[in-house]
Amino acid sequence: MSGNWLLPAETTSSGRPVLQPAEVESSLQPSVDLVNEENPNLPIFKSGLLILTTYRLLWLPNPESTTSAPTSTAVAVPLAAITHIFQSKKSIKGMFASPRVRFQVSVTPDGKVQERGSKSIVITLVFRGKSDPDSFVVKLNEAWRGRAWVGAVSASGAGQSSTPAVLGDSGGSSSSNTGLALKMPVVGVSGILRKEQEMWESTDKSLQDAFQDLNALMTKAKDMVILAEKMRQKLLSSSNSQSNSTNDEETASKEEMQEWMLSVGIVSPVTKESAGALYHQELSRQLADFVKTPLERAGGIMNLIDIYCLFNRARGTELISPDDLLRACSLWDKFNVPVMLKKFESGVMVIQNKSHSDEEVFSRIRSLVQKPDAMKTGISATDAARTLGIAPAMAKEHLLAAESKGFLCRDVSPDGFRFYINIFQDIDPNDVYLVKEYGVYDAWNRAAIASR
Amino acid sequence: MQTLGEHKLPHFFNYPPYFTLQPVRETREKQIQVWKELILDYCRTQKVFIIGLEQDFPLFSNPAIERSLNHEAREAFLSALVLDGRAEWMDKSHRQCLILWHRIKDWADIILRFVNENGLEDSVMTIEEIRSGIESRGTDIHGMDRTVLMRALKLLENKGKLAIFKGTSTDDEGVKFSV
Incomplete structure (x- = not known):
């Protein structure tokens, strides 16, 4: 029997765990063993990285000690499956051994960790590194009692359901806010406007609350991400339904808004x-x-x-x-x-x-400067950036690199900073009037004469 | 081909980077070499002896492409000529440069040839006669810079080919050839 009594955990190519939406890391502990106490015959997960998130306990193999791909052995224990966390006992013996944390999880009859399983087993974590298990236990308790996963299931459910449900959800919250106030009937345009107004007010309030102080913001972080997601959904739905009537400008601004929303979030930053x-x-x-x-x-x-x-x-x-x-x-x-x-x-x-090669950029610059127009007027960093599809500052670095190889020459004038193909190497210093009938000088000369 | 006065210009005179001092060593060396040739060639055909760095010098700008050399570049190209012995700074602050499109000893040889060709071996001439007389017309000596001429004559005097004698003013300074 192998380690499949635990749930597999996905990791990225660089060895970071793939977190679920709104899952937040709260503690990382190096060199931790994960041991199944009921069945010592099962392989022990030795000296790996333990990550506590708001949803799960993740155990990742130590990247330095294993040669196999780390994705194959990363495992997870959902916090939902934990039924009890034992208080660590302080004893003289415990002072010399590595600190241990024990907790009970529910399992299926054949020994697989599962939420609401019929049987239960005890798992022991052995901290071999210089870490602080006490604060870890505090955090584990916090996360376990926080039951963040409960909200997550319903939140993701709302996200997956159709857009009207999301709108209805926000409408519901606003009506519950105004429950104590005199209820105005929602009638006609003014009713819609008022409703809109109420919604903005509640959004505004949650924004203001969020910025009260950083702690408050952190507690609101999840709400903010949900809010952002809702706004994105709304934008999506409105652009779909009104695609015929909206002009391009509006669509563009909506797309921009969506981009912002998408870039809102690494939900669980490493701190x-x-x-x-x-x-x-x-x-x-x-x-x-x-x-x-x-x-x-x-x-x-x-x-x-x-x-x-x-x-x-x-x-x-x-x-x-x-x-x-x-x-x-x-x-x-x-x-x-x-x-x-x-x-x-x-x-x-x-x-x-790593796949990006300077040689390739260099050869693209080479073909760019040899176009007749570029021969005649040179290229600026902006021109190169446009053609190469990179930032102007980057393009300039590449041009300077090509210059230092002797392939380009610079032209600094009131018109700006431009680069030309280097023709100096083709000029005969003993006869400056001679133009050989081949090479870049000749090519440049033809381009220059053609333009005159 | 473009011309500057009566001087023919090479094609690369319209190449904008030609007017920017190149920072990459290898390219700059090549650029300086080409500039040196062009400056000497131009001075030779136009009989220019002195280039003032702060004055307009036709070769140092190209209105057709709206480019001109900055001070640093001018000084770099002339300094390269000085290193080659083809030019000399006339003051410490490098404001004026004397261009020796013939070296002093070449000038001395030209003067000797001139003396031989005109049968002046034992005659007396004033400096002004040499520079602007009928005999020198059509040679490089005609209209040559006084400083350069005096230095060439001094060289010949040291070799015993002539004697310089001072008159009451610079106008009647003269030489007696004894070739």
């Missing part, structure tokens, strides 16, 4: 509080997962500053410092992630896909 000593490592993995989408959109390469802004915007309240970001990026060398940090000669730092 110093939850990850402790593992902070930079976990941050690094989370970052690697996060940058994939923006990188793809930006053509495989992005400025570190842009990533910093995007990442912090996605994190919402748990902002990281530039220093933390840099450390997280420099840890990528140690993990098997598809992205890398690169430093240009000018000092500009970028994040790029």
Whole structure:
């Protein structure tokens, strides 16, 4: 019998757990063993990373100690299946052994962990690292009693159901708010307007409450994400139903709004509080997962500053410092992630896909500057950015790299900073009037004469 | 082909980067080399001896493409000529540059040839006669810079080919050839 008495847990390619919607990590503990006490014959999950979320207990194998793919052995215990958490007993003996935390879970008759199972077993966690099991137990209790998963099931249900249900839901909440007030009949345009007004007021209130202080915001974080999701749904539905009547501008602004909504959220940011000593490592993995989408959109390469802004915007309240970001990026060398940090000669730092090759960009620049128009007027960083589909700052770095290889020449004038194909190598210093009938000088000359 | 006065210009005179000092070493070396050739060639055909860095010098700008050399670039190209011995700064602040499109010893040879061709081996001439007299017309000596001429004559004097004598004013400074 193998480890399939526990539920499998999905992980990303960089070894971060895949969390469910609105699931939040609350504690990370390194080097933890997970032992089934009832049946010692079962394989012990040895010295892995234990992650406590608001929904589950996740156990991930230590990436340094295993050679197999980490996805194959990551397991989870749903908090819903936990029936009892034992208080840890303080004893003299316990002072020398590794600290242990024991809890009871319900299982199916054949020993699989399941919510509302008929039998129950005891699982022991052994903390081998330098960690603080007491605070972990507190957090485990908090999460277990918080029963966040109960709300989640209904929330996801509402998200999946049709849009009118969502609207009805918000309408219901507003009517319950005004339950004590004199109820006005909802009639005609003014009724709709009033209803709209009420809805905005309640939204406004929850926004204001959220910004009272950061703690309040954290408790409201889940509501905010739900709110954002609702607004997205509403936007989607209205753009569908009114697609005929709305003009392009409105559709564009709605799409923009949707983008913002989508970028609202990493629901469970890795924080110093939850990850402790593992902070930079976990941050690094989370970052690697996060940058994939923006990188793809930006053509495989992005400025570190842009990533910093995007990442912090996605994190919402748990902002990281530039220093933390840099450390997280420099840890990528140690993990098997598809992205890398690169430093240009000018000092500009970028994040790029490992598959992204400078050679390819170089050859694209080569073909760009050899077009007749570019021969004649040169190319600016903006032109290159447009053609290559990358940010102008990045394009400039690539152009400067091509220049330092002697392939391009610069032209600095009141018109701006432009690059031309380098023809100096084809000019004969002994006879400056000679134009050989081949090579770039000749090609440039033809382009220049043709334009005159 | 574009011209500047009577001087023919090479095609790359319309190449905008030609007027920006290139930062990459290899490219810059090539650029400087090409500029040196063009400056000497232009000065030779136009009989220009002095380039003032702060004055308009026709070669240093191209109105057709609206580009001109900045001060740094001008100084870089002229300094390269100075290093080659084909030019000299006339002041410490590098405001004026004397262009030696013939080196001083080449000038001395040209003067000797001029003396031989005109049968002046034992005659006396004033400096002004050499620079603007009938005999020198049509040669490189005609209209040459006084400073450059004096230095070429001094070189010949040291070799014993002539004697310079001072008059009451610079106008009647003269030489006696004894080739």
